[in-house]
Amino acid sequence: MTAAASAAVPARAGDDRAHARAWPPRVPHTLRPPRTSLWFNLEVSARRYPDKPATVFFDRVTTYPELLHQAERVAAWLAARGVRRGDRVILFLQNCPQLIAAYYGILRANAVVVPVNPMNKADELGHYIADPQARVAIAAADLAPALCAADAALPPEQRLRYLLVVHYRDAMPDEAFDGEALPAAWREWLATRHPPPALTQGRVADWAEAMACADPLPPHEVGPDDLAVLPYTSGTTGLPKGCMHPHRTLMHNAVAAAVWSNGTAENVGLLVVPMFHITGMVVGMHTSVYLGATAVIMPRWDRDLAGRLISRWRVTHWINIPTMVIDLLASPHFDRYDLSSLVFIGGGGAAMPAAVAQRLLDQFGLRYVEGYGLTETAAPTHHNPPDRPKPQCLGVPFIGCAARIVDPQTLEELPVGEAGEIVVSGPMVFDGYWQRPEATAEAFFERDGRRWFRTGDLGRVDEEGYFFITDRLKRMINASGYKVWPAEVEALMFRHPAIAEACVIGVPDPYRGETVKAVVVLRQEARGTVTEADLIAWCHEHMAAYKVPRLVEFVDALPKSGSGKVMWRLLQEAARAAAPAPV
Template identity: 50%
Template sequence: MKAPIPETQAKNTAHHAHWPEGLPYSLSIPDTSLYVNLQVSALRYPDRPAVVFYDTVLSYARVHEEVLALAGYLQKECGVHRGDRVLLDMQNSPQFLIAYYAILRADAMVVPVNPMLLTEELRHYVEDSGAKVAFVSQEIFSRVAPLIGETCLTKVVAAAYSDYLIEPTELNVPDFVRAPYAVPAAPGVVPWKEALAAKRAPREHQVGPEDLACMPYTSGTTGKPKGCVHTHRSVMFNAVASPTWTGVVVPDHVALAVLPVFHVTGMQSVMNAMVFSGGAVVMLPRWDRDVAGQLITRYKVTSWTVIPTMMIDFLSNPRLGEYDLSGIKLVSGGGAAMPAAIAQKLLDLTGQQYMEGYGLSETMAATHINPRQHMKQQCLGIPYLNVDSRIVDPITFKEVPQGEVGEIWIHGPQVFKGYWNDERKTEEAFAMLDGKRFFRSGDLGYMDAEGFFFFTDRLKRMINASGFKVWPAEVEAMMYRHPAVQECCVIASKDAYRGETVKAVIVKKPGSAASGEDIIQWAQDNMAAYKVPRVVEFVETLPKTATGKVMWKALQDRELAKQ
């Protein structure tokens, strides 16, 4: 017998007919900081694997010991205090997880950033967050180095992934992972191993559920990326709710972390979910379909969160038959719809239906997930534990009838507090409905008769390239630095592999002889690879409104009509 529907969720409850058997509609979560999840798992399961990195296995006891040492170093050697922001710029690795929880144990807030970002992009994250300390892996250290002393950043703990390649392995380990530590000695730069060896004991843990915990950055249609302020409570919710919903809340699960854990999906649905449960996280810094198959086989992976482009590549591997996938009990993901043919091939191979979900940086991952017993393809799922979601007319702020398209609004405990130092954008992001404060997602969709949500379009301008969110306004702002660009409008172009790719429609300056290849090469040198326009089209003029604004929607519609 299911629990009664809470009064706060008593509207739009058609989806409760498909609610997972035995689960309540609302979930109580720990009233502690997120760090305590690691502390508890280390006490309960000290010898169980916490992280697997190629063939190196780190126990919960060891991970916790190193977290305490680094937390003490942050506090006593780096001057980190309660509420300070600490940058975390690494690929999937033991160091990422350890640094993440060390920052939390030091009572500070994690600022995770995409390791593909270049120096000028990183400058904004440092200056906007006010981070004085950063954890950085050595293969991207050169991008951060110019910011030390030139910005508020004064100290960097630099790490080599090879420090955790203790066991010999015949797995294909990339050169950047095997490379020994080689960061040049410089003021403000401390090797990871040196920070650990200092063995500084941290002060008493002070923060609670309402303190700052994590600030992933996102962007809108205008301006630079904005920090999404999350407390320990909002991060804790999905760290607990996600494994509870999917059934991987027991400690014997093993999750393959191939999605980047700097991003909220990998961070929450994989890393933080496993730490809460006491499960193991198998880390892979970069996608490699053969190594993924070998790790699934060797470590009996039970849970895999993956995006469609990775799954398409994995299932097309001629060596697929060599891998034992029988242990997999859950395959899930989001960010882009899984093609029906690929989902069917996965089902035929593993017996697992791809579980799609929906969430944003502002909601610290999922707000909607498909229920196991009634999954729909190319569907966001249903509003899950503690979540109230509506489809609302973005102009009138009135709910639209079932089946009609409107903006997806979300009310739930995982919703962020607001944008860092931006009261105006925060105010614009929320609206009241039925006495509750809802986050306006900026995504358009509709709800079917069973209460399942479907995505149709974006109210905001955003390109989804292989799961990476590309914000056209940010790319345009950088493109204008090119000497040949007089005007530029960035739109999405369909791509058979990436789903969407970036296209730049450009008006060249008079007399410029720059080619599309020239501009693409320049972009590759000046911005993260996933943002680089793959297609350049030169035009005489850009369509504009009477007030002079570029009509990006007209260009986007024209592009889609061609495909």
């Protein structure tokens, strides 16, 4: 068939010919990532760039050789405490240089990183110790007490044996606490030196002990097919599930992200997306280390700190969620900041409002580039071409990825423009759920010699091969890019003694995109005594802040189907219909 004849054939929904028309001409459709462990990337960059900043943290520079040394000492400390190939080690930190050193140290020890969201509370943390059978954890000093409390509630045979405690202060220069370099609200948080917490039947050590460890390094034995990271994702039912990512899946997208964004060793990236999250981990941390680039690290979001760091360090690449950009542009000090160094800005997790994207283009010549991916897919499966992005669009299938739109019931492929479930196949897709063979089987199907992963998201594809999300099969709420699973929030809320029933839904929010609402039936004896504010305050004590319902509505009964199931969609549709129109 000639090229002209081929182009005349109508494209199916997801036909790989369609998005070829939008494909950046400088970018390969597939690539061969290094057949090594992720650890090797740090070793190579340290040899190539002996004087280059690997990280910047409140103006404290850590060079690549320094980062390598720290990671090796962590590996030696872990090996001396019995960590062996394939063992799982918890990593429980906000963004900081020690997180990167600890992460790569775990890999150097041939072990597996279990990244945990630092917003989780003690009631949520026990699962992350027990499910992966972790016996060692590395945690920030301010977060460690919650981890210890969760550990104490577990049966003795499931508890931690060692805990390595990190203070952010140790990675900061003294002058960071002078002037306006540090947000005032963060001073006490970052400056405080916390007393060592107590493990019920384990030993607690300080980061300095690991850095002074003189034990030999173990042989590095793992390769591309060995398990590297076990990030957890929640779902429609039950507790969060671990996603088994070997070195090769993360390596592929780390390299592909570099190629897609025209990355070089001269990149200076603002690393504010959390590194426990798959996007910050892969596109932020791993891509930067692979390139030998510099990561300017923020432990949390603060719009004026971000503006100062972009200006001072001449940041070139910024991966974010749209609410961060909206917040920065709204700063009363915005005219003080110089964004002229930025050459690439993009992200995902929520749609970028068209008006904000237009302002970036008009004022700075920047096209906001949206992408799409899941924990199960090592971040992007789709991305907008940097030179031809479409607004509020997932983009085209990423390097090496095949994507289709299928009927959720029959799994048959659907025509262009028709909505169905997005399914993907490619080298970035995880191996399956940790110790959940049934859930793994439900998430995949075989067709045309390929293994397809069901994303659970409904979407459509246009004639040019760009994908758009339309709805979700799963009950997931997207609040400022954070994924909130109603079943998980409901399970936590049912622990409150006043709650008889609860249904959690997502409702429109002008800033967060969506926000969490709980529709609650109180026990008879609690009616008139427990308020909406009481429940919200209780939730703040027992779950991560982004999961906490911002809205609570008391009802006498929840609508139910003939089989007794709560009709959550009916409640959600009613709440959305009553919401004010977006501005």
